[in-house]
Amino acid sequence: MxxxxxxxxxxxxxxxDLPVVHKVxxxxxxxxxxxxxxxxxxxxWMREFRHRSLDLFLKQGLPEWLPGLRDEIDYDDITYYVSxxxxxxxxxxxxxxxxxxxxxxxxIAKEEQKLLGGLGAQIDSEMAYHNIQESLAKKGxxxxxxxxxxxEFPDLFKEHFSKSIPPEDNKFAxxxxxxxxxxxxxxxxxxxxxxxxLSVYFRINAEQFGQFERTLIIVDDDAxxxxxxxxxxxxxTTNSLHSAVVxxxxxxxxxxxxxxxxxxxxxxxNLVTKRAMLYEKSVMEWVDGNLGSKRTVxxxxxxxxxxxxxxxVLSLASADKGMWQDAGAKMVFFAPNCTAxxxxxSISGHGGRSSYRGLVxxxxxxxNCRVQVNCDALILDDKxxxxxxxxxxxxxxxxxxxxxxxxxxxxxxxxxxxMSRGIKKEEAISLIVNGFIEPIVKELPMEFAVExxxxxxxxxxxxxx
Amino acid sequence: MSDTFEIRNLxxxxxxxxxxxxxxxxxxxxxxxxxxxxxxSGKSTLANTILGHPKYTVTGGDILLKGESILDxxxxxxxxxxxxxxFQYPCEVPGVRMSNFLRMACSARVGREIEVMEFFEKLEAxxxxxxxDEKWVKRYLNEGFSGGEKKRNEILQMMMLxxxxxxxxxxxxxxxxxxxxxxxxxxxxLRGPNLGILIITHYERILRYIQPDVIHxxxxxxxxKSGDADLAKHLEEHGYDWITKEVAA
Numbered sequence: 001m002x003x004x005x006x007x008x009x010x011x012x013x014x015x016x017d018l019p020v021v022h023k024v025x026x027x028x029x030x031x032x033x034x035x036x037x038x039x040x041x042x043x044x045w046m047r048e049f050r051h052r053s054l055d056l057f058l059k060q061g062l063p064e065w066l067p068g069l070r071d072e073i074d075y076d077d078i079t080y081y082v083s084x085x086x087x088x089x090x091x092x093x094x095x096x097x098x099x100x101x102x103x104x105x106x107x108i109a110k111e112e113q114k115l116l117g118g119l120g121a122q123i124d125s126e127m128a129y130h131n132i133q134e135s136l137a138k139k140g141x142x143x144x145x146x147x148x149x150x151x152e153f154p155d156l157f158k159e160h161f162s163k164s165i166p167p168e169d170n171k172f173a174x175x176x177x178x179x180x181x182x183x184x185x186x187x188x189x190x191x192x193x194x195x196x197x198l199s200v201y202f203r204i205n206a207e208q209f210g211q212f213e214r215t216l217i218i219v220d221d222d223a224x225x226x227x228x229x230x231x232x233x234x235x236x237t238t239n240s241l242h243s244a245v246v247x248x249x250x251x252x253x254x255x256x257x258x259x260x261x262x263x264x265x266x267x268x269x270n271l272v273t274k275r276a277m278l279y280e281k282s283v284m285e286w287v288d289g290n291l292g293s294k295r296t297v298x299x300x301x302x303x304x305x306x307x308x309x310x311x312x313v314l315s316l317a318s319a320d321k322g323m324w325q326d327a328g329a330k331m332v333f334f335a336p337n338c339t340a341x342x343x344x345x346s347i348s349g350h351g352g353r354s355s356y357r358g359l360v361x362x363x364x365x366x367x368n369c370r371v372q373v374n375c376d377a378l379i380l381d382d383k384x385x386x387x388x389x390x391x392x393x394x395x396x397x398x399x400x401x402x403x404x405x406x407x408x409x410x411x412x413x414x415x416x417x418x419m420s421r422g423i424k425k426e427e428a429i430s431l432i433v434n435g436f437i438e439p440i441v442k443e444l445p446m447e448f449a450v451e452x453x454x455x456x457x458x459x460x461x462x463x464x465x
Numbered sequence: 466m467s468d469t470f471e472i473r474n475l476x477x478x479x480x481x482x483x484x485x486x487x488x489x490x491x492x493x494x495x496x497x498x499x500x501x502x503x504x505x506s507g508k509s510t511l512a513n514t515i516l517g518h519p520k521y522t523v524t525g526g527d528i529l530l531k532g533e534s535i536l537d538x539x540x541x542x543x544x545x546x547x548x549x550x551x552f553q554y555p556c557e558v559p560g561v562r563m564s565n566f567l568r569m570a571c572s573a574r575v576g577r578e579i580e581v582m583e584f585f586e587k588l589e590a591x592x593x594x595x596x597x598d599e600k601w602v603k604r605y606l607n608e609g610f611s612g613g614e615k616k617r618n619e620i621l622q623m624m625m626l627x628x629x630x631x632x633x634x635x636x637x638x639x640x641x642x643x644x645x646x647x648x649x650x651x652x653x654x655l656r657g658p659n660l661g662i663l664i665i666t667h668y669e670r671i672l673r674y675i676q677p678d679v680i681h682x683x684x685x686x687x688x689x690k691s692g693d694a695d696l697a698k699h700l701e702e703h704g705y706d707w708i709t710k711e712v713a714a
Contacts, residue, residue, distance in 0.1 A: 412519060413556045418566070420516050420552075421622065422544035422573035431569070435560025435605065 010292075012232030013265055015205055016102050018084035022125070026208070027076040030054060033178060036081050040147055040181075043154070053167035053177035060171045065357075065389075066297065068324070073269060078241055080179045081125050082206040088127040088145045095121075099128045106232065108201050118143040120200035122213055125181040136194060141225075142187040143198050146214045149185020156187060160216055164247045164275045164303065172271040172297075176212045176245040183213030183244065188223040188254075197226040197259075197445065202242075204233035204268065210241040217247070219254040219282075226257040228445060232292070233265045239294065241269045248276035248284065252306065255283040261448050264293040266322045272298040275330075278338075280306030287443055289452060290317040290325045299357060301330035304338040304366070315344040316440045316452075319352030319384070328357035328389075333366035333396060340371040345437050349380035356405075357389045366396035373403040378436050380410060380429075467531050468494040470548075470630040470661055476525035476686075477514045484510040486686035487526065492630065492661040499664040499672055501697065502683030503705040508665045509553060511683070512634035516540050516550045530630065545573055549628030551619040553635040558606040563618075564588070566606050567625055574626050591624040595651050612639035620651040630661045637671035649674030669701040684712050 022039060024032045033054055037047040062069060089095045095103075103121055118132035120143070127145035136143070142153065150157045167177035184200055204211050219225050233240060242264060250256045256276065264270055270293040276284040286300035302311025313329035331340040346354035356375045377386035388405050410432050418428035434441070434453055441449045470492045477485040484507045492498050502508050514521045515528060517540040527534050535543050558566070567588065572579045592601065595617050607615050616636055623631055633652070637645055652662070652675050664677060672680070672694070680697050682690040684705075689712045690696065700708075 411556070414558050416516075416518050416540060417552065417556045418558065418570075419540040420544050420550050421566075421570035421626065422541050423566075423569055424541050424573070425539070427569065428541075431561050431566065432558060435558055438560030438605075 010235065010265060012106060012263065013235035014105065015207070015234030015236070016098065018098050018102070018123070018205055019096065020082070020084060021086050022081060022083040024079060024081045026079050028054065028058065028080070032080050036179065036181065042150070045158075046150070049162070049167075050178050053174045056167050057171060057174035057178055060174055062171055068295070069269075069297070073239065073241065078208055078210045079206065080210050080212075081181060082209055083124055083126040084205070085123065085126050085128045088130045088148060090129075090131045092129060092131075095129050099123055102203065102205065103201070106201065106203065116199045117141075117194050117196040118198040120145065120184055120198075122182040122200065122202045122211075124204060124206050124209060124211065127182045130184070132198070133196070139192045140189040141192060141194060142185065144185045146183040146185045146216060147181065149216065153185070153187070156218070157185065157216070160218055160247065160249055162247070164249070164277050165245050165273050170273060172243045173245055173273045176214060176243050176273070179210065179212045180214035180245065181212055183215040184217070184227070185215075186217040186225065186227060188219045188225045190220045191222045193223065194225040197228045199228040199230075202229060202231035204240055204242065204264075207234075207236045208238045208240060210243065213244050215244065215246040217256065217258070218249045219251060219256045221252045222254060223251070224255045226259065228259045228448070230261045230263065230448075232263050233268050235265045236267050239267050239269060241271070242293075243271045244273075246272070246274040250276055250278050250282040250284050252280040253282060254279075255285075257285040257287065258300075259287040259289075259444065259448065261289045261291065261444075261451065262293060262296065263291045266292065266294050268293045270296040270298065272296075274298065274300040276300075276302050276311070278302055278304050278306060278309035278311060281308040282306065283310045283312070285312040286314070286329070287440070288313065288315045288327065289440075289444070289448070290315075290327050291452070293323060293325075295324045295326065297326045299328045299330045299359070301332065302340060304331070304333045304335050304340070304369075307335045307337050309335065309338045311338070311340040313342045313344070314440045314443055315342070315356075316437055317344075317346040317354045319346065319348045319354040321350035321352055323352045325352075325354040326357060327355070330359045331361070331371055332359075333362040333369045333371075336365070336367040336369065336396070338366065338369045340369075342371075342373045342375070343440065344375040345378070345440055346376075346386060347378045347380065347433060347436065348384035348386050351383040353385040355387045355389060358391065360390075360392045360394075360401065362394045362396040362399045364395045366399075368398040369396055370400040371402070373401075375405045376436070377407045378410070378433065379407065380433075469529070469531065471529040472515075472526070473529065474526035475514070475523065475528060477510055477521050477523050479510060479521055483524070484686055485514065488683075488687060490663075490681065490688060492663055494629065494661045495658045496679065497656060497662045497664065497675065497677045498679045498681065499666060499677040499697070500681045500683050500688070501666055501669070501700060503709070504667070506683045507686040508667070508683060509634060512550055512553070512632050512665055515632055516548060517543055541573070544626075545576070547629030549623055549626055549631040551616075551623055551631065551633040551636050553638065555607050555615045555619055557608045557610075559608050561606045562602070563604055563606055564602040567622065570622070571625055588625065591621055594624070594654065595621055596647055597621065613641065613644035616640055616648055617644065620648050624651065624655060629659065630663070632663045632665065634665050635667065636664070637666055637668060645671065645674060669697040672697045682708055684709055
């Protein structure tokens, strides 16, 4: 049985014939970098940054602790810049009709914008649409494509860009730094609370393509913002690559929540670097849902730079046939009196594999820090697999570290209990699985919670022998 | 036939160990039967076998619900047809809300999606009878419940699902006297011409609150003696020894 069939109707698996505004030849080439810089009319420092990053990528090996991926991706068989649009629009009506049609099919309907503080839509390499509510714009909130952010707010941009994730950080950060395009630039001014989420949808339409959006979020002192991203791609027989870099700066006493519902098709390698810098008494919450992709490698991280910060990662992974969710979290304490919590839940079924990989590092100067790690894995059948790789490096004094991990199956007793009430076996399994992920799902915005439950139920279908 | 639950010469094993060795029992709607027996006599095996727990294998005999054999039916189908088991140790299902689970079960029982309003009206009424706080519906199924709360929850489910025949497996165990009274009160309310009840118990205590019509004594996988309420009293005074001796002789 093919993976698509197992996942039920992966309704995002279609592709559209879209106009080609930009398309470069395949392969890792400095010429591609130059083409992009020319088209985007970028400053010289960015051109240099991109070329340097490409050199770094070519030189750099994969981290030793990372299994697989060595011979899996043919980087010369991927197109690094494709765009069906010329620029990012601020009125939906101005977005080319074909693109709007794609987004209609994905259910990113115009109506939904009313519930949001802002909406962005990226297709392949470029943002097709990016708009923010009038009321938020008036308060000085900036919500643009990352490219437009660089042009319109060059100083703010340059002050933060690549400062938390330099291209030297890892091979995929280097790749993104060389070919980055699209993504969001968000600035929330001091004391401003964005009480409605800013939402962005990433769509891959092209085949054998690499999407490298770059997101930079700055939440200034005492401000708050919730950023939500979703994504999908067509089902092809070839592979694509999605390698994003997300940098977040949460200034003093500010709070940021970043929610991801990753639902790529099983053709996509999803290799993402996400990092938040936390200043004094700030709070960062990553809510990371990984439901699709062929392989995901992603460990959202919090770097606690200021005293009294709190970092949190809620991670949910569902690995179905043909998927390997290698997800987790990274918490690094540089300052005293900080706290962090990691709560990871994974489900593996139909031969899928999920790994929790976590790093907790408490540096010398970080006294009196507390961190709590909880990871639970649910394995649905004996073809599937789950591993846990927690690493703790504790140097600071008076650190409190708790780590709890569990691996379970759907128990015969639970099944019998539910079925003894007239509930069918498949529904009973679905209840148990949804109950297992409930602590994370209840943190999600309503429409995402409903979507996750739907997707999980689809994945459960046919999981009963 | 349409109002009986009948166990005919039932033999069942766990793994390779025979536990039930030819058990016969007929319950009519409106009747309350009690099965008493010492540890290891097969009481829990009987309860689990009736609902088709996969760990128990029927090796002979039959179980008939309203004249129809249920041995080929899955557990959920047996339940939808009107069988109910109040568990000795109800298990915890984390993250599954009571209200969600109960509405699903009730819908399965009646074969249609029950309206939210209709469901909650009924639920609230039943919970009041069992002196359950309304916060219960928001809790996760049995998660963090005390022993007494779990047992009360079993009776609540029984009230909501309105079975035709209910098996109560050691419902009295682990209950303090107040909880026992509440639970017994609930069961007595359910008693009536549309329900047959089989109480499985080690102790006579619960039978002071729920008076059975017939008492059976189970020893080594067979019913060795049946009688009226006096039999329970006799057991209370003399223990199980005399009956095992009588059987052996």
